[in-house]
Amino acid sequence: MAFALEITDLKKTYPGGVEALKGISLSVNEGDFYALLGPNGAGKSSTIGIIGSLVTKSSGSVKIFDVDTEKDSPLAKTMLGVVSQEINFSQFEKVIDIVVTQAGFYGISKKEALPRVENILKRLSLWDKRDQQARTLSGGYKRRLMIAKALVHEPKLLILDEPTAGVDIELRREMWSFLKEINKNGTTIILTTHYLEEAEQLCRNIGIIDHGKIVANTSMKDLLGSLNVQGFVFDLQSPLEEAPVIDGFPIKLEDSLTLIAAVSKDRSINALFDELSKLGIKVKSMRNEANRLEELFIEMVNSNEK
Amino acid sequence: MKNNPSIRIGLWTLAVKEIRRFLRIWVQTLVPPAVTMSLYFVIFGSLIGPRIGSMEGLDYIQFMIPGLIMMSVITNSYNNVVSSFYSVKFQKSIEELLISPMPNWTILLGFVIGGVCRGVLIGFIVFIVSLLFYPEFTVVNPLLTITVLLLTSILFSLMGFLNAVFADSFDDISIIPTFVLTPLIYLGGVFYSIKILPEFWQIVSKANPMLYVVSTFREGMLGVSDVSISFSLGMILGFIGLLTGASLYLLNKGSGIRQ
Numbered sequence: 307m308a309f310a311l312e313i314t315d316l317k318k319t320y321p322g323g324v325e326a327l328k329g330i331s332l333s334v335n336e337g338d339f340y341a342l343l344g345p346n347g348a349g350k351s352s353t354i355g356i357i358g359s360l361v362t363k364s365s366g367s368v369k370i371f372d373v374d375t376e377k378d379s380p381l382a383k384t385m386l387g388v389v390s391q392e393i394n395f396s397q398f399e400k401v402i403d404i405v406v407t408q409a410g411f412y413g414i415s416k417k418e419a420l421p422r423v424e425n426i427l428k429r430l431s432l433w434d435k436r437d438q439q440a441r442t443l444s445g446g447y448k449r450r451l452m453i454a455k456a457l458v459h460e461p462k463l464l465i466l467d468e469p470t471a472g473v474d475i476e477l478r479r480e481m482w483s484f485l486k487e488i489n490k491n492g493t494t495i496i497l498t499t500h501y502l503e504e505a506e507q508l509c510r511n512i513g514i515i516d517h518g519k520i521v522a523n524t525s526m527k528d529l530l531g532s533l534n535v536q537g538f539v540f541d542l543q544s545p546l547e548e549a550p551v552i553d554g555f556p557i558k559l560e561d562s563l564t565l566i567a568a569v570s571k572d573r574s575i576n577a578l579f580d581e582l583s584k585l586g587i588k589v590k591s592m593r594n595e596a597n598r599l600e601e602l603f604i605e606m607v608n609s610n611e612k
Numbered sequence: 613m614k615n616n617p618s619i620r621i622g623l624w625t626l627a628v629k630e631i632r633r634f635l636r637i638w639v640q641t642l643v644p645p646a647v648t649m650s651l652y653f654v655i656f657g658s659l660i661g662p663r664i665g666s667m668e669g670l671d672y673i674q675f676m677i678p679g680l681i682m683m684s685v686i687t688n689s690y691n692n693v694v695s696s697f698y699s700v701k702f703q704k705s706i707e708e709l710l711i712s713p714m715p716n717w718t719i720l721l722g723f724v725i726g727g728v729c730r731g732v733l734i735g736f737i738v739f740i741v742s743l744l745f746y747p748e749f750t751v752v753n754p755l756l757t758i759t760v761l762l763l764t765s766i767l768f769s770l771m772g773f774l775n776a777v778f779a780d781s782f783d784d785i786s787i788i789p790t791f792v793l794t795p796l797i798y799l800g801g802v803f804y805s806i807k808i809l810p811e812f813w814q815i816v817s818k819a820n821p822m823l824y825v826v827s828t829f830r831e832g833m834l835g836v837s838d839v840s841i842s843f844s845l846g847m848i849l850g851f852i853g854l855l856t857g858a859s860l861y862l863l864n865k866g867s868g869i870r871q
Contacts, residue, residue, distance in 0.1 A: 413618025
């Protein structure tokens with residue numbers, strides 16, 4: 307099976323000498339939902355820019371479904387859809403015209419494009435706004451329009467650069483469900499995001515890029531499995547005045563009714579429950595502490611800096 | 613291109629987008645030249661013109677008509693492409709094109725078609741306005757007139773494109789039209805025949821490329837010219853070739869559009 311994306315020893319040095327990519331290599335399987343994470347300035351947008359022909363590479367190769375983006379650029383481009391980080395459509399045109407025009411750039415006639423555009427705009431709740439000038443849309447709808455534009459030629463690989471930045475929670479959830487659906491229907495998706503919860507919720511595999519180098523490229527499950535310590539949040543039935551001291555389990559009192567405990571991989575959570583029971587502390591409910599990925603991410607980026 | 617419908621559709625889409633753009637803002641693009649040229653015809657044609665007398669054996673307003681049409685065609689073709697291409701760079705909607713499979717030559721051609729359509733449409737509007745002031749005007753050589761009209765429009769659309777490629781700010785797209793194009797057009801025989809100038813200034817005027825464009829167009833419309841027609845047409849075609857090559861080279865290199 308061909309990789310949806312195969313990057314080999316990709317380097318980019320900008321005029322002025324900034325070395326954004328120092329020879330990254332990564333591959334993404336067909337049908338995957340892949341997260342590319344990294345702090346600001348790590349090289350994510352340069353990588354996406356090179357894949358989408360918006361940035362000129364210094365060296366290395368990029369293949370989309372085994373087609374080299376340099377040797378057969380038109381074919382590679384027809385298989386790729388990119389949702390850029392910044393709004394990149396004419397704000398003075400109507401929503402429907404923007405999407406139909408984008409289809410035309412991919413060689414899809416207006417007659418052929420119109421039913422597709424209607425379908426995509428309806429799925430993204432933009433159909434009612436089709437005759438509005440794009441500048442009158444709210445930020446969230448502009449993001450949806452970016453996605454509609456990237457999907458109109460039915461690409462096999464969709465890359466989204468921070469698609470939910472600045473989008474409210476409800477809309478973010480809607481977009482997640484939309485992306486999950488198109489991934490289920492066969493589109494390979496790569497996304498960069500600052501919301502690590504988003505990557506954890508959506509993606510099966512993950513690459514972490516920092517200072518122009520790949521510092522991790524693995525499955526989300528393995529990566530999370532490599533966490534030595536997991537945080538658990540306990541909602542208590544009765545208030546406490548101070549955190550209990552239990553040997554081997556660092557615990558802090560978040561508020562009088564909430565405890566947060568760190569449980570290392572070699573310890574059982576049952577043992578913690580036993581200890582809490584012995585102290586007469588009754589637990590009403592328990593959940594994983596959010597941002598497990600965030601801990602790992604910070605850990606990896608910090609160790610790379612060292 | 614016949615064998616590649618995708619490219620044909622892409623080019624058609626871009627050209628229609630460009631034409632739709634200047635038609636959408638018709639108050640800014642189509643009306644001002646009609647108003648400005650009406651004022652030229654009123655002041656220089658109807659009021660001052662009769663006192664000037666004849667130029668090259670023609671009524672002054674009649675002599676002026678081809679020059680004013682050419683002036684409008686040049687500025688509008690240039691401005692259309694420079695402002696449109698710089699805007700797509702500025703708004704980043706250039707990414708829509710760069711990310712698509714459209715070859716660079718279709719991108720260039722799409723913008724040039726937009727510039728030519730606006731230039732030709734404005735030329736036609738100014739011609740209609742001129743007929744209100746000089747109804748008896750007849751075109752001597754329609755084929756040469758249309759040929760020069762189209763070639764001039766293509767040439768200045770290409771110049772506008774190159775200006776936009778290098779532009780980094782909105783100031784950069786107004787410097788050349790204001791400080792280079794306009795003076796050259798005004799001194800390029802729009803309002804007078806260079807034969808009325810002293811010999812030295814006639815020689816200097818012949819270094820002005822606008823003279824060749826305006827004079828050749830006047831030859832087509834009125835049958836009078838200050839320059840050799842074949843030489844002028846050769847120069848226009850030569851520059852079109854040169855600027856097309858330069859534009860494609862810069863597009864392929866990604867200058868000003870790719871990081």
